[in-house]
Amino acid sequence: MSWDRIRGQDTARNTFFAAVEAGRLAHSYLLVGPDGVGKRLFARELTKAFLCERPPAKLTACDKCPACAQVEVGTHPDLLVLRTPADKHELPVDDMRAFCAQVSLKPTRGPRKIGIVEDADDFNASSANSFLKTLEEPPPGALLLLLATTTDRQLPTILSRCQVMRFAPLSPANLKAVLATQGVDDPAKRDRLARLGSGSVSRALALDDDSIWQVRQKLVDGLTSLRPQFQALAEVWSKFHEDAGKETGPQRLRASLVLQFLVEAVQHALKLSLGVTVSDLDPTEAARLKAFAQRVGTDGLMELQDKFVEADLHVERRVQLILVVESVLAKFPREK
């Protein structure tokens, strides 16, 4: 069954099954959870289940009929998908209007029409406003699915008109199972990526990139060196963002991964300073981190950890990356 490819989101699936069973399906759902936990795949699978021409069971797609194939490649006339254009940071109001106009047309094949807003994090005031009428009174048969990483970023007007459905990060076991299907063949590598992937497939896959580990090495070396060259470190980090291309999504992901590495390095330093062993740590790095911990002291390490976590929040809130990098590097402890 096609639902099998979605792991760890049984609660969300059961909620939909129960709603359909009871005839209480809402018009609009906000699917909320971190990137890379399967929200998009889930929305696609649900769409397929609704539009399938020969469903073998309730809310289950056959994966064989023309409708299933068209949903899979995104060409089904009763499936509408709205995304933020690659060169924009917000959902343009004109795109939103066009989407609403299409949703309002009668379904062409069956009783249902599915509208998916994949980047519901990116509403601005005008695109949100132009969506309200459709969201409030969707045309008969329409189902709207909005995908977002957090409810914090939603305008109250949007939030109040949707049923919120939470998507949790994947467990390490589920994440490893998905990575195996995504071509990560080496089990040791799967373990490492799953450990650092924070329950997100896209995050774990992004970590499968040597350049990320090289930048990590440079930053950790810089952080722990006796005379850190802040300017050089800032350049390494900035270049790393730029190499991700123009899209802000991959840039933010890289920034966030680097900060995660830095938090981890500081946590390792804290543990080592307390005499706790850290497994899987390169002995040279362990020695450097230990010496660093002695120079900076426990309070200094705690402060640094807070700064990195705070910087990661800024990255999530889409503060300009260069400002985040500068603020982090300014917080690196100077030699005493």
Ligand SMILES: [Zn+2]
């Ligand atoms: Zn089908």
